[in-house]
Amino acid sequence: MSSQYNNLSENLLQASKHGLQVDHPYGITNIDPISHREKFMRAAAKEETKSKYKVDDYVHNMPAIGGLIEAARKIGDPKPFANTSILMIQHITAEVLGCISVLRSLGCKDLVTVFVGYNVDAEKAYRPDLLDLPEDESRCFILKNSTTESAEQAQGIYSVKRDFTILPKAEDAKMQYDQLDKVMKEKEMTFIQAMRCLCMDTFFKQLTRSSAEGRELIVLEDGGYITPILNQSAINGQTVSDVRKQYFCPLDEETDAKLGSCLKMSDVLKNNKVVGSVEYTRNGYDHDVDTENNCGGKLFIPNMAVAVSFKKTQIEASGVAESCLNAITSAMYSYGMVLKHRDAMVIGSRGNIGRWFIRSLHARLDRRGLDCEEKPKVIGCDIKVGRQQGPNPIPSWQKRDDEPALQDIEEHACFNDFAPERLHDLDLVIGITGGPTPGHETMNRKHLMEWLANGNKDTIFIASGSTKTDEFPDLLAWVNEILENPTINILGKEASVAKLDLKDALSKRSFGARYQFVIKGNTKVQTKNVIFLNNLMPINFLFFGVPTEIIDETLAQLLSVTANLHRQTPRIKNPRVFAIDYDRIASENVYGAKMPEHDIPIPPSVN
Numbered sequence: 001m002s003s004q005y006n007n008l009s010e011n012l013l014q015a016s017k018h019g020l021q022v023d024h025p026y027g028i029t030n031i032d033p034i035s036h037r038e039k040f041m042r043a044a045a046k047e048e049t050k051s052k053y054k055v056d057d058y059v060h061n062m063p064a065i066g067g068l069i070e071a072a073r074k075i076g077d078p079k080p081f082a083n084t085s086i087l088m089i090q091h092i093t094a095e096v097l098g099c100i101s102v103l104r105s106l107g108c109k110d111l112v113t114v115f116v117g118y119n120v121d122a123e124k125a126y127r128p129d130l131l132d133l134p135e136d137e138s139r140c141f142i143l144k145n146s147t148t149e150s151a152e153q154a155q156g157i158y159s160v161k162r163d164f165t166i167l168p169k170a171e172d173a174k175m176q177y178d179q180l181d182k183v184m185k186e187k188e189m190t191f192i193q194a195m196r197c198l199c200m201d202t203f204f205k206q207l208t209r210s211s212a213e214g215r216e217l218i219v220l221e222d223g224g225y226i227t228p229i230l231n232q233s234a235i236n237g238q239t240v241s242d243v244r245k246q247y248f249c250p251l252d253e254e255t256d257a258k259l260g261s262c263l264k265m266s267d268v269l270k271n272n273k274v275v276g277s278v279e280y281t282r283n284g285y286d287h288d289v290d291t292e293n294n295c296g297g298k299l300f301i302p303n304m305a306v307a308v309s310f311k312k313t314q315i316e317a318s319g320v321a322e323s324c325l326n327a328i329t330s331a332m333y334s335y336g337m338v339l340k341h342r343d344a345m346v347i348g349s350r351g352n353i354g355r356w357f358i359r360s361l362h363a364r365l366d367r368r369g370l371d372c373e374e375k376p377k378v379i380g381c382d383i384k385v386g387r388q389q390g391p392n393p394i395p396s397w398q399k400r401d402d403e404p405a406l407q408d409i410e411e412h413a414c415f416n417d418f419a420p421e422r423l424h425d426l427d428l429v430i431g432i433t434g435g436p437t438p439g440h441e442t443m444n445r446k447h448l449m450e451w452l453a454n455g456n457k458d459t460i461f462i463a464s465g466s467t468k469t470d471e472f473p474d475l476l477a478w479v480n481e482i483l484e485n486p487t488i489n490i491l492g493k494e495a496s497v498a499k500l501d502l503k504d505a506l507s508k509r510s511f512g513a514r515y516q517f518v519i520k521g522n523t524k525v526q527t528k529n530v531i532f533l534n535n536l537m538p539i540n541f542l543f544f545g546v547p548t549e550i551i552d553e554t555l556a557q558l559l560s561v562t563a564n565l566h567r568q569t570p571r572i573k574n575p576r577v578f579a580i581d582y583d584r585i586a587s588e589n590v591y592g593a594k595m596p597e598h599d600i601p602i603p604p605s606v607n
Contacts, residue, residue: 053101053133054129055129058095058101059098061552063552064552064556065552067556067591068102071589071591077563080563081103081108082109083107083215083216084275085111085206085216086217086220087217087218088103088112089116089195089220089222089225089226090220090221092117092122093541093544094544095546095551096113098552100113100130100133106559106563109137110215112206114142114198115141116222116223116467118537118541119541119543127140130166135166139166139167146159154480154513154532154535154536155469155476155479155480155535156535158184158193159181159184159194160184179251180198189248190473191469192468193247195223196225196229197247197248200229200243200244201250204252204256205252205255207259207268207272208255210272211272216274216275216566217273217275218276219277219278221277221278221284223467223468224286224287225284226277228288228291229243230274230277230300231295232291234265235266235296235299237264238264239264240259240261240268242265243265269301274301275569276302276303276304276572277302278306278561278562278565279303279306279307280307281307281467282307282313283467285579286434287605288577289605290607298574299575299577301575302565302569302576303575304562304577304579304580304586305577305580305602306558306580307579308602308603309592310397310592314397315550315553315554316550316553318356318550319550320353320546321353322360323547324357324463325360325364327463327542328539330504330511330542330543331461331502331533331542334502335511340365340366341365341366342461343378344430345423345426346361346378346430347381347433348433348434349381349404350411351433354382354405355399356405358405359405359406361377361378362378362409379409379410379418380404380411381412381413381415382411383413384606385404395582395594397594414439420450423447423450423455424450425457426460427457427460428460428462429463430463430465431465431466432466433606434467435468437607441474442472443472443475444474448530452491452519452528453490453491453519454491458529462531463533463539464538468538472536475536476536482497494519495517496517497515497517499513499516500515500516502533512531512533513531513532513535514530514531515531515532517530553591556591557593560589560591561586561590564588564590568588577602580593582603583600583602
């Protein structure tokens, strides 16, 4: 058997060798960039008018964001971004290309997109359509992972992906690739660190350009990468030079000469017309609220959030959970295993997505043990367990913090609160918290070593449903460390570990990495497998993210509130985080907003 197939299910391998058709739950076999793109072009062929640019094709399947153009006309603001530059930090999906088209239709002619990329197929499929845009009106960046694909590390070192970057030729020649790559590699930057470095460097360059042309600037982001940095640095009196040093952004004499490297960030933001920012995710929202709290209950520039709206928490959340489970199911199937036989834990079980995970897993897992007695096959872990609901009112559609997703499952506030015997049965762990917080760990090396030494299963799947790569940082750090050692010690037992690719026999795509542990006990040798699905990057982006018909509505809300921020900024005297469906000023003329009768206190950070 070929070594590249040595970690595959024998039945799938033999089927594919003999040309038999084996259905995948997600149906993505033999994908190529052209067919990937055509998935989103079905309705475009029926249109009578030819699209001006290729990204315009993506709007045909997205009636909600497409409708924003007419909605803007109706309220007398057809080109809200005609004099506005936008820095957008978003995932690379077909739907986001539709957003780019609509932002341009609403007047934006200086759009910089730093893509959050977890899917190389998507990069290949969508870059040609981005290249079709006028080069002086659209700039694009994405990071690459230099080591995860090799056997060197579990968590790679990130740098700018040069063969994806889209810039005007004159700017491309001056782009500090070498300096960025050098500092990212020297500092061995994780994804989060490299994103902050790239985004801040990009922000300074775009701000210089927008200011020179008399435009305002709005930051539209997914994950709270730079909104906390901008506000904290401005309120704390830091300079441009201070921020560059803190986030390892290379010196850029041309840009800094125009901004003033010794100038305070507060003056830079004010003098160069930075309007504010918009946040899409709960993880980013929590970072922004934490920043507001740390700055005495205020921000320097206003932030409007989609993250806690009805559409985001009640509609999109279910689609995210199902998309994640579809990806998990496909990866398991390619390995010769199925979801229904798993014993699962959901970390973040009382979050909006976590609640859907709990319900779906409870319904789909076979709760009958080998003794045919019913027993729970899913347990939950959430920082909210044991907390009392605060005194502030909440919308009628929002679940209470002290209300479990289901009444008959075991839940604790912390991983450490579970009996070790219960954790020994696990073979699927899904984390959707955004990462550990003080006193509330996600799964870490101590937990994994306990499972390896004493667990009852020979394989465990671990997956992240968060928007970043920071869900299980200690697991990634530990595996990085042990891969460098030929022998390791696991709770007193000698062991070795090898990294193997988790590759699908039919599509030839990598679904993550398998770490094979050989553990020597007193009387026997055990082999156990720890599988990091999608290398612990967001599992739903292993395929197509959230289904178009669902995310269309929340992205429409994102673009709509961005226009609203532009309109409302002159009225905002005390900048802070404003939330759709909670604050009236954030909900006015916003797609799908549930305008409250009066302002409702926004949800606190879960951190």
